[in-house]
Amino acid sequence: MTTEQEVREVAGRSRAAAAELAPLSRAEKDAALHEMADALVAASSDVLSANSLDLAAGRAAGLADGMLDRLALSPERIEGMAQGLRDVAGLPDPIGAVVRGYTLPNGLEVRQIRVPLGVVGIIYEARPNVTVDAAGLCLKSGNTALLRGSASAYHSNTALVGVLSEAAAKAGLPADAVQLVPGTDRESVTHLMRARGLVDVIIPRGGAGLIKNVVENSIVPVIETGVGNCHVYVDAAADLEMAAAIVMNSKVQRPSVCNSAETLLVHSAVAASFLPTVSSLLHEAGVTLHVDSFDLVPEGPLTVAAADVDWETEYNSLDLAVKVVDSVDEAVAHIRRWGSGHTEAIVSSDVRAIRRFSSRLDSAAVMVNASTRFTDGGEFGFGAEIGISTQKLHARGPMGLPEMTSTTYLVTGDGHVR
Amino acid sequence: MTTEQEVREVAGRSRAAAAELAPLSRAEKDAALHEMADALVAASSDVLSANSLDLAAGRAAGLADGMLDRLALSPERIEGMAQGLRDVAGLPDPIGAVVRGYTLPNGLEVRQIRVPLGVVGIIYEARPNVTVDAAGLCLKSGNTALLRGSASAYHSNTALVGVLSEAAAKAGLPADAVQLVPGTDRESVTHLMRARGLVDVIIPRGGAGLIKNVVENSIVPVIETGVGNCHVYVDAAADLEMAAAIVMNSKVQRPSVCNSAETLLVHSAVAASFLPTVSSLLHEAGVTLHVDSFDLVPEGPLTVAAADVDWETEYNSLDLAVKVVDSVDEAVAHIRRWGSGHTEAIVSSDVRAIRRFSSRLDSAAVMVNASTRFTDGGEFGFGAEIGISTQKLHARGPMGLPEMTSTTYLVTGDGHVR
Known part of the structure; x- marks a missing residue:
């Protein structure tokens, strides 16, 4: 000893x-x-x-x-x-x-x-x-x-x-x-x-x-360092093609790391036009969707019901929790309640939605129209990284x-x- | 309860x-x-x-x-x-x-x-x-x-x-x-x-x-925050009048606060010309000296022998530990061993001594030819202060x-x- x-x-x-x-x-x-x-x-x-x-x-x-x-x-x-x-x-x-x-x-x-x-x-x-x-x-x-x-x-x-x-x-x-x-x-x-x-x-x-x-x-x-339950929020004013690309990249490019996305939040105004398409893309990539409603998501073995545990889990795998929200504020409230304070992305063309989202969160990084995967010392141009701090003191x-x-x-x- | x-x-x-x-x-x-x-x-x-x-x-x-x-x-x-x-x-x-x-x-x-x-x-x-x-x-x-x-x-x-x-x-x-x-x-x-x-x-x-x-x-x-066992080091190349003024100010102006001095370190090359004078001034101000040697300090009820506990004590009172050292490095070693990492002052006209002193310490502030009492949010122009951090992370x-x-x-x- x-x-x-x-x-x-x-x-x-x-x-x-x-x-x-x-x-x-x-x-x-x-x-x-x-x-x-x-x-x-x-x-x-x-x-x-x-x-x-x-x-x-x-x-x-x-x-x-x-x-x-x-x-x-x-x-x-x-x-x-x-x-x-x-x-x-x-x-x-x-x-x-x-x-x-x-x-x-x-x-x-x-x-x-x-x-x-x-x-x-x-x-x-x-x-x-x-x-x-x-x-x-x-x-x-x-x-x-x-x-x-x-x-x-x-x-x-x-x-x-x-x-x-x-x-x-x-x-x-x-x-x-x-x-x-x-x-x-x-x-x-x-x-x-x-x-x-x-x-x-x-x-x-x-x-x-x-x-x-x-x-x-x-x-x-x-x-x-390191715990990342990251979110992508697709706003009512999102470019949906851009949104799909960002969701895919955030989830699929390297699911095992802390800056990959674990939850997708979609504004109800675009849910009907966005969710079916992006769900198919995610399913094709082998992603299991944990959904709060089966309405807009293709059925099948890769679609399962979400429970509270899904909102707080860092899957680090080809799993994604999906929830429809009615406003930026509801997205912010969900993230503040369940998130780990690592990285949250918003896809939107509306400067007011972007300003509200970014000023009301409490996370180490907010990505505006960019993948969560960019929260990284190498990507930020630091040349080296000892880790990603998810606390608020010092770094x-x-x-x-x-x-x-x-x-x-x-x-x-x-x-x-x- | x-x-x-x-x-x-x-x-x-x-x-x-x-x-x-x-x-x-x-x-x-x-x-x-x-x-x-x-x-x-x-x-x-x-x-x-x-x-x-x-x-x-x-x-x-x-x-x-x-x-x-x-x-x-x-x-x-x-x-x-x-x-x-x-x-x-x-x-x-x-x-x-x-x-x-x-x-x-x-x-x-x-x-x-x-x-x-x-x-x-x-x-x-x-x-x-x-x-x-x-x-x-x-x-x-x-x-x-x-x-x-x-x-x-x-x-x-x-x-x-x-x-x-x-x-x-x-x-x-x-x-x-x-x-x-x-x-x-x-x-x-x-x-x-x-x-x-x-x-x-x-x-x-x-x-x-x-x-x-x-x-x-x-x-x-x-x-x-707040624990301050601060030192003044009077170098071989010190202006001794300036040194006396800085020692007096650091100790006597407000002894109850964390940025007042608790230990005086004097280079042996100037001890004989500096210590008797500054000791008399300190005694006149009612300061008890805790000395490692009685040689150069006026005798009397305000001169007592120092023990190890004196080197590590934040008196917050009209007491001052006094030690003669043979080099900047000895002063630095003493401060690193016994100090609290708050504020240390050097009085010297020698740029090499100043550079060595300031680069080898591990304290929140180093005063060069200035009183320890300046480590303060108000004095630094911050307008307000929540405290003085003596730790290294964040602040x-x-x-x-x-x-x-x-x-x-x-x-x-x-x-x-x-």
């Missing part, structure tokens, strides 16, 4: 390393990222051996094929991770940016400057590529990464962190810039969540159960490098006193 | 009111603030009667004179609170500000826009003026205020919230824009801290015990109206799909 002392000892080393990382220049950090990328490729066979241990254990434990695929590394996937590190090196350094700056009437110069958060704890599930991805983003933003991957990827993660840590040291950075939390048991996570004062923030990445556990039990501040929506920073006020005077 | 159901019912009403406040214009909010100010003045005698009940109960319970003074209202103090509301009405509205905005290569227009947090819970101690102050700042930033003052101010707070809520309704806002959390027992606080999903953030304002309780037990996100340092907001992405396309 992992002890609190073991976790605090490692977290303390992350904290000491954070003090060394904070003042580094962009050039120093980028050189380390390239060193890490090269080291990963050079260590491919060692990493693959470690990964094969995890895969064998996973097969023995009866892991599903999908899980095994997410766990599996290959020379190509390792090259992909290395390229990810090089890409991060190419991004601007968020540290040192002046967020606000002005001179007060008394001559004091006030500068609000981006600084690292410090120690970033990340708790995540199977994919070992998150290990490299998170380490790179933390390093670039001047933070140390304290990683707690899943037990099923333990050998892979240990090998990866060993390579990254050694490469960091070779580039003149502290080896503790990237560390694994000791242990694979539940206590290991618990002690990390209690390490307030040593760890500055925890970002959970994974399923709803993982995130709920961290949010409810961590006394270290948490950034909640909301896709989180890039600036969202992995804090700020400090640097105030310069000439003997100023009050 | 206050039940969870009672607190959740009231929080639910705050949440419903938040949906109505969010889309309001600045004019509507400012009109309500003026209505509240006028109503407060008009209701002076009722508020003072309620306050006299709290004062009588406080005297009967043996409250110290200082506490009773903080609890006491007067026509002048009520007028002051009303003026505070009018001042907040005069500040710019943070809501709707475009934080970032750009057009992507595919033509999608991305706008990151300030929106309210939603329901702001504030847990605070004796002063009833916080009730009005917090309600005004919340309303201006489009948030509903859910207030949990101390039991000792219960009658005063009930009267104040009654007046504010009625005035809000008169101005056409929801009456639930300002509410008190039901109950004065411990359970009332506990249920508030568990109301995740209904309450968006809790800001504790008060002593270290209150803040620790909230930070460790709340599953609603918390913004930690750090003095928190004005923009720090009481979240953001949302409004993304506009023309049928864009991926």
Whole structure:
């Protein structure tokens, strides 16, 4: 059983390393990222051996094929991770940016400057590529990464962190810039969540159960990510061809991710002309419709009755809840009641409907005449993304490098006193 | 005993009111603030009667004179609170500000826009003026205020919230824009801290015990405020007259507040010329010095030996810990080990020393040749302040109206799909 002392000892080393990382220049950090990328490729066979241990254990434990695929590394996937590190090196350094700056009437110069958060704890599930991805983003933003991957990827993660840590040291950075939390048991996570004062923030990445556990039990501040019960609302004034394209894209293009749509709301004024057509298209794509009324939807095995649970479910599959509403306000009320605050789209040509919809919701992103699938750090041009925040404090929506920073006020005077 | 159901019912009403406040214009909010100010003045005698009940109960319970003074209202103090509301009405509205905005290569227009947090819970101690102050700042930033003052101010707070809520309704806002959390027992606080999903953030304002309780037990996100163990470091290259003025101002001008200095660090190269003089000045002002060495400090009843506890204590009184260090790095290491991350000042003419000091600390504010007392929303020109955050997420340092907001992405396309 992992002890609190073991976790605090490692977290303390992350904290000491954070003090060394904070003042580094962009050039120093980028050189380390390239060193890490090269080291990963050079260590491919060692990493693959470690990964094969995890895969064998996973097969023995009866892991599903999908899980095994997410766990599996290959020379190509390792090259992909290395390229990810090089890409991060190419991004601007968020540290040192002046967020606000002005001179007060008394001559004091006030500068609000981006600084690292410090120690970033990340708790995540199977994919070992998150290990490299998170380490790179933390390093670039001047933070140390304290990683707690899943037990099923333990050998892979240990090998990866060993390579990254050694490469960091070779580039003149502290080896503790990237560390694994000791242990694979539940206590290991618990002690990390209690390490307030040593760890500055925890970002959970994974399923709803993982995130709920961290949010409810961590006394270290948490950034909640990833649950997405997204809606598309087709307004009375919608271009119905555009609406069909947006609904299809939002639901079908990649149903397993958080920015795919889970509920379609259709204004009653266009329901008769829109629902039969779009339902057929969705059925053709294999989507099961969970409907509040069978009136306008083709019958068949892919049409079922919706219950309340459908309005709140993030299917992450080829399922879509469908409801007819009588107004923008009813759509807003439905979304506020059942949504997760991730992304909602409106299809409409009516500026007043658009303004009402967008100003009355309480979500991280509102898409106007665009697919929900655009809520993404890559699509937003951030170059990298640590996750999509669905909470309101600190960062909301896709989180890039600036969202992995804090700020400090640097105030310069000439003997100023009050 | 206050039940969870009672607190959740009231929080639910705050949440419903938040949906109505969010889309309001600045004019509507400012009109309500003026209505509240006028109503407060008009209701002076009722508020003072309620306050006299709290004062009588406080005297009967043996409250110290200082506490009773903080609890006491007067026509002048009520007028002051009303003026505070009018001042907040005069500040710019943070809501709707475009934080970032750009057009992507595919033509999608991305706008990151300030929106309210939603329901702001504030847990605070004796002063009833916080009730009005917090309600005004919340309303201006489009948030509903859910207030949990101390039991000792219960009658005063009930009267104040009654007046504010009625005035809000008169101005056409929801009456639930300002509410008190039901109950004065411990359970009332506990249920508030568990109301995740209904309450968006809790800001504790008060002593270290209150803040620790909230930070460790709340599953609603918390913004930690107020603990300040601030340092002044007098460098080898300091102008010693300036240094003496800054030390005196940082310690003596208002020792009870969080941005006053608690520890003086002096470089050994100037200790012999600086310490005897500044010590005499501090002694004359009644400051007790807790010293790591008696060598350079005048003897007497105001000079005592420092122990480790002195390095970590926020005295909030005429006490100052004093230590001689041999380098900027030693000063930084001392502050990182013992400080609270609030404000640290350096007095130096050496740009390299200043750069090293400011880039290696981990505090909300660094003052260069200026008093620690300048870390303050009013001094920074914010016009109002809800507190000084000493945490790194969301807001750090003095928190004005923009720090009481979240953001949302409004993304506009023309049928864009991926």
